[in-house]
Amino acid sequence: MTTNTLTRHWMELTIDGTGVRLSCISRKGAGMPIVFLHGFGSTKEDYADVALHPAFAGRPIFAYDAPGCGESECSDLDRISIPFLLKTALAALDEQGIDRFDLVGHSMGGLTSLMLAHQAPERVASFTDIEGNVAPEDCFLSRQIFLHPHEDPEEFLEDFIARNWAAPFYSSPLYATSVRYKVRAGAVRGIFESMVDLSDNADLMAKFLSLPLPRMFMYGEQNKTLSYLPHLASNGVALAEIPHSRHFPMYSNAPEMWRRIAAFQARAYEDSPSAETACA
Structure with missing residues (x-):
C-alpha cells in the first residue's frame, strides 16, 4: 500500500572525480515517477507538498538538493556548474533506479532539466519548465555575477541578497532572506557564469522547441x-501564467502551481494513451 509519506535519505556519488553527497526525498509508488529539480537559492523542500496533493496520490516522487545547495555536500565547490548539475542529475536518476519520468524544474533546475531532456529525450515523459532559462533575457538573477562583480564570494552573496530583498516582486524578500542558508557562497560563481554562458550561446530556445515530448512553460x-511567450505558444508549448507571482510560484501561489502541473500532466497522458508507465 502506498502512502503520502516522503522518505529522507542520502546518496553518495562521484561526479567527474568529485565527491558529492545528496540529500534526497522520495516516495515509492505506482505509475510514472515525478522528478523535481529546484532553482538557485532553493531546495528540494520547494516540492515536498506534492506528497499531500490528491492529484499525485500514489505516484513515485524524487527530489534532491543540488550539490552545494541545501543539505547536500560537494567536495569541490568550484566544480559546480550547469554541466556538473546535469551529470549529477543523470547519476542520481540511475542510482535511484528511475528510467522514464515526468520532469519538473524551476529556474536553475529548469535549465538543468532542459539540458537533461535534450540529452535524453526518450527518458522524459513530460517537462514542466518553471521559468527555466530559454533565452538571454532570463538571466536577471545569474547575470548579476557580471553586473555586480565582487572578488569575495561571501560579499557577492550578501549584496545579491540585499538587492533581491528590496526588489518589488512577489516573494522576493521571502526568497532573499533564506538564500544564505540554502546555497554555499563558493558555488555561486560557477553556477551563475555557466547559466549566462548557456543562455547566451547554447541556443536554448531551439533545444526547448525541438523536444519531442509534451512541454509546459510556467x-x-x-x-x-x-x-x-508568443513564440513558445505558436510552437506547441503550453503556457501557464500563475497569478500573484513572479519567479517563485511555489512561494507566491503554490495551490495554482500544483493545479496547473497536475492538469498538464493529465492532459499529456490523455494525448498519449499508450504512454509508458513505470515504478520506482
Whole structure:
C-alpha cells in the first residue's frame, strides 16, 4: 500500500572525480515517477507538498538538493556548474533506479532539466519548465555575477541578497532572506557564469522547441512581458501564467502551481494513451 509519506535519505556519488553527497526525498509508488529539480537559492523542500496533493496520490516522487545547495555536500565547490548539475542529475536518476519520468524544474533546475531532456529525450515523459532559462533575457538573477562583480564570494552573496530583498516582486524578500542558508557562497560563481554562458550561446530556445515530448512553460504574472511567450505558444508549448507571482510560484501561489502541473500532466497522458508507465 502506498502512502503520502516522503522518505529522507542520502546518496553518495562521484561526479567527474568529485565527491558529492545528496540529500534526497522520495516516495515509492505506482505509475510514472515525478522528478523535481529546484532553482538557485532553493531546495528540494520547494516540492515536498506534492506528497499531500490528491492529484499525485500514489505516484513515485524524487527530489534532491543540488550539490552545494541545501543539505547536500560537494567536495569541490568550484566544480559546480550547469554541466556538473546535469551529470549529477543523470547519476542520481540511475542510482535511484528511475528510467522514464515526468520532469519538473524551476529556474536553475529548469535549465538543468532542459539540458537533461535534450540529452535524453526518450527518458522524459513530460517537462514542466518553471521559468527555466530559454533565452538571454532570463538571466536577471545569474547575470548579476557580471553586473555586480565582487572578488569575495561571501560579499557577492550578501549584496545579491540585499538587492533581491528590496526588489518589488512577489516573494522576493521571502526568497532573499533564506538564500544564505540554502546555497554555499563558493558555488555561486560557477553556477551563475555557466547559466549566462548557456543562455547566451547554447541556443536554448531551439533545444526547448525541438523536444519531442509534451512541454509546459510556467511563469508568474509579473513576468508576462517575457518577449518569447508568443513564440513558445505558436510552437506547441503550453503556457501557464500563475497569478500573484513572479519567479517563485511555489512561494507566491503554490495551490495554482500544483493545479496547473497536475492538469498538464493529465492532459499529456490523455494525448498519449499508450504512454509508458513505470515504478520506482
